[in-house]
Amino acid sequence: MKTNAVTACAFAIGLSLAAGSAGAFELEDAGLTIGVTPTISSDYLFRGISQTQNRPAVQGTVDIQHSTGFYVGAFASNVSFLGTNARQEVDALAGWRTTVAGVSLDLGGIAYTYPGYRNPAGSGLFDLQYFELSAKASYEFEPVKVLGAINYSPNYQLESGTGVYVEGGVEVALPFNLTLGGRLGYQWIQNNTRWGSPDFANWNVTVSTKVYDFVLTAGYFDTDLSRSECFGGQKICAARGMVYLSRTF
Template sequence: MKGRIVRRCSVLLLGLAMSGAAAAAVEGNATLTTDYVWRGSSQSDGDPAAQAGVKLGSERGWYASVWGSGVSFQPDNGARSEFDVVAGWSGALGQDWALDVNLTRYLYPSSNVDLNWTELNSTLTWQQRYWLQVGVSDDALAGGHSGTYAQLGARLPLGEQWRLEAAVGHYWLASAQADDYLHGQLSAVWKVHGPWELRLTAHDTDTAAKRLFPGNAGSRVEFAVQTAF
């Protein structure tokens, strides 16, 4: 029943996004990274990954986007790609505050097991420097149980070309699936030229994450080249 409700909400949000796209703007992004790390755990088994996305947005704040990346899991379940299909709304809540609310569907088309799942996300931002993200799902990580994720982050500009970004996240998972876990990350970002940036990120997790994702959680360093267009 919950799955049907989520699918109906996805269709509704996508329809709203497209109906509000009379004056649509298209944005894109691309990244090459040495390791695709998501919420503290490697999604590429420690190997490099190519990533790209496109977003269609309207003047009213409604948007729809698709983002993709190469993936690899152990034990091997056949998954080689991930696609995140998103529909939502974002806009200002005053001079300093902004809000983004969206429904994200995580898809793994080549997997020989069902890894697809859906999450409702919201991100509150203050002065474009600090953010609080909360994501909820009744099928977290496609495990058949509920989960809530929260992340608190900050962005510190160091002149025109450099900035630091730090975030701490906590994943509350149903006890029937796994233990809750904590992770953190610290990035140094260099704006090389125009939209091109280099990012160096250090990740770490607690021992609960290491038990849940053996070999793919813990301390690791990721280097990425990224651009937006």
């Protein structure tokens, strides 16, 4: 693993632990709830595509929510993209959560950033950083939860124009503290040539269980992109099994 990737992993762990040591708890007087989730994963998949060249990832998420439903958060992970010097991703999140007629809603925005990434003039590289507006909804009728989401970017990653992503899913609570989940999503990109692939579908099936305070998840992930359609013939869009372990403080 290259030095920058090690730095990215350390940053993700540090972000999680620093926030956790500050207190994963409720500040009742301020109306705040703070959650911290460190994760170790066999890969970092984003919409079915590996962000780490099929290598493991160390990640951290921080979520701070006010009693009014407004929240801010951050996510960090190591990454690796062929032909770039990007070694870490740090995202900023903000939005509002509420429940209407039993439907949980999450309306917000996500800024995807890659500290240290450079695309010098004349290099032929485009900007990795971008922004999305996001709307999520879920409804639970035990033991089933249904989920849906839509994300919109006015200028998607690699300056590839308008990007729209929709996703639907279901989670089913099973005996023995198991949860069976499934997701199906589709990504539209305005400038497919600049992005590096056609519009694509992705899906996954997962099983998770809680062991003490940890959540262990294993699953199957895939896209409908062939090898020749995947960013110049890379293997990062192929079907794979994945395992990840997380804990929310």
